[in-house]
Amino acid sequence: MIIDSHVHYGANSPWGDFSPEYLLEIMGEEIDCAICSNLEGLYSKNEYDCNMDMLNVARKYPKLKALAVCEPNLAEDESVIRSLLEKYPEFIGLKLHPECMKLPADSEKYDKYLRLAQEFKIPCLYHSGHIKSRFSSPELIYKKAKEFPDVPIILGHLSTGPRSSHERAIEILLDSIENDTATLYADISWIDSSFTELSETLDDTLYLIEKLKNTKKGDYTHRIMWASDAPVGEMNQKREFYLKNLNIFKTRILEYFGDEDLLENLLANNAVNLYKL
Numbered sequence: 723m724i725i726d727s728h729v730h731y732g733a734n735s736p737w738g739d740f741s742p743e744y745l746l747e748i749m750g751e752e753i754d755c756a757i758c759s760n761l762e763g764l765y766s767k768n769e770y771d772c773n774m775d776m777l778n779v780a781r782k783y784p785k786l787k788a789l790a791v792c793e794p795n796l797a798e799d800e801s802v803i804r805s806l807l808e809k810y811p812e813f814i815g816l817k818l819h820p821e822c823m824k825l826p827a828d829s830e831k832y833d834k835y836l837r838l839a840q841e842f843k844i845p846c847l848y849h850s851g852h853i854k855s856r857f858s859s860p861e862l863i864y865k866k867a868k869e870f871p872d873v874p875i876i877l878g879h880l881s882t883g884p885r886s887s888h889e890r891a892i893e894i895l896l897d898s899i900e901n902d903t904a905t906l907y908a909d910i911s912w913i914d915s916s917f918t919e920l921s922e923t924l925d926d927t928l929y930l931i932e933k934l935k936n937t938k939k940g941d942y943t944h945r946i947m948w949a950s951d952a953p954v955g956e957m958n959q960k961r962e963f964y965l966k967n968l969n970i971f972k973t974r975i976l977e978y979f980g981d982e983d984l985l986e987n988l989l990a991n992n993a994v995n996l997y998k999l
């Protein structure tokens with residue numbers, strides 16, 4: 723089984739015009755399930771319209787599992803998201819994008835949503851940006867995550883930027899694990915590849931896995947999930963590249979760690995356990 727733990731669809735987004743069918747076509751039969759959110763929530767639709775659309779898509783295409791996009795920058799309170807979570811168990815987590823919202827990840831405006839995540843026992847997927855970003859730096863996300871230590875918070879893409887930015891995000895993950903300060907996860911989309919070029923070596927991804935495999939508290943690789951962020955980025959907009967990306971991951975994990983179980987966990991089991999799929 724393979725789960726893509728970070729995908730999107732959405733009409734007229736800054737990254738392109740993506741129908742759910744287009745996303746499904748790129749992923750093809752190799753992917754059994756994908757954790758999906760509607761990009762329209764970041765640009766054009768309010769929380770209700772964006773997420774009702776997502777709900778309908780998830781019902782039509784059961785392969786797509788829904789995250790509710792939250793708009794703490796615009797919404798008056800968390801009541802819309804609360805009622806969606808109460809009515810529709812199809813929503814298995816929340817999606818937050820501090821960079822697009824231009825709302826620093828440690829802002830108090832996130833608190834009501836994180837309290838919902840706590841109450842409904844669901845994870846929050848954050849876009850985690852450059853370590854120097856004043857909106858989506860993993861340091862800011864970590865600050866907030868520490869206020870809600872029992873809420874699983876996923877650093878989507880780990881962090882953007884160069885090796886040094888990844889290293890700092892990995893330090894943050896290790897600190898949260900070894901000092902029991904927060905429940906942080908990471909997905910590996912874009913860690914090594916750029917929007918126009920696929921990495922063949924996955925150096926920083928392997929470094930992340932190695933570090934979490936050897937924490938002071940033991941193997942914490944269950945906190946890492948494979949993901950593509952498709953169809954965002956040129957490399958995710960052709961089936962051929964999408965598959966190549968997936969195959970490079972499989973090959974590199976087996977070459978480097980020689981561990982089939984680890985590969986299966988990263989590709990599926992970790993997401994199954996986190997999202998209770």
Ligand SMILES: [Zn+2]
Pocket residue numbers: 728730849878951
């Ligand atoms: Zn995303």
